[in-house]
Amino acid sequence: MDAEIRSDVVRGSAEIRQMDEKGDIATGEKLDACRTETVLVDQNGLFREGLKRLLAETAYYPDVSAASLDDVRFKLEANDGAILLILDAVNDHAGSCEQVRFLKEQNPSIRVVMLVERYDLKQMLAAFEAGAAACLMKSTSHEALVKVLDLVMLDETVFITTILAQLHEPTAFSAQGNLRALSARETAVLECLIEGASNKVIARMLDITEATVKVHVKAILRKLKAKNRTQAAIWASTHIVKTPQ
Structure with missing residues (x-):
């Protein structure tokens, strides 16, 4: 990324986060107040990079990204303030829920958005019971994702309307x-x-x-x-x- 593009992408922030050569964990210096400290966890490297690019000009550009929670646990556990975790829950939904529950016990300020491949009522309930603030399909549009992240960081819990309908009856x-x-x-x-x-x-x-x-x-x-x-x-x-x- 050349200097001009970098300047446009991070207008008003301290610096652009640099991805390491493996594309796994990337960290940056302190952001200004308009940015949200964000951690992205997804085992698919291409998906991680694609989502980082989509979020580059938003308040949610990941400070840290990795293939598993174990790789970023130090970041999550060392932070006792508000932090956003975008977590892939496709391959091990039950395990992801347990990890989210543990993280929320350690730091209730962590806001978790779980990514799934399809809406399953039982899995959605398990995610929300574990402390997730939202569950979104990986096919969700960029615009919808950002709007949900905005709501989540306002301390809102985002239910899909069809899930709510099933909960009501x-x-x-x-x-x-x-x-x-x-x-x-x-x-x-x-x-x-x-x-x-x-x-x-x-x-x-x-x-x-x-x-x-x-x-x-x-x-x-x-x-x-x-x-x-x-x-x-x-x-x-x-x-x-x-x-x-």
């Missing part, structure tokens, strides 16, 4: 669904809905037309007695056991 729908009523093709479509795929994407994945996808979605909603595809997907995410590929 947890049994009204869950007791009615019947996966056995679905055909093999409808189950395949439902698995795509769990991943948040659009009709167009589902059609391409299953090699069928969008019109056929719409027919299957309508049948799924009717058989599961779901109000919409999001409700069906959230319920099914805790009931479908996928066959290993």
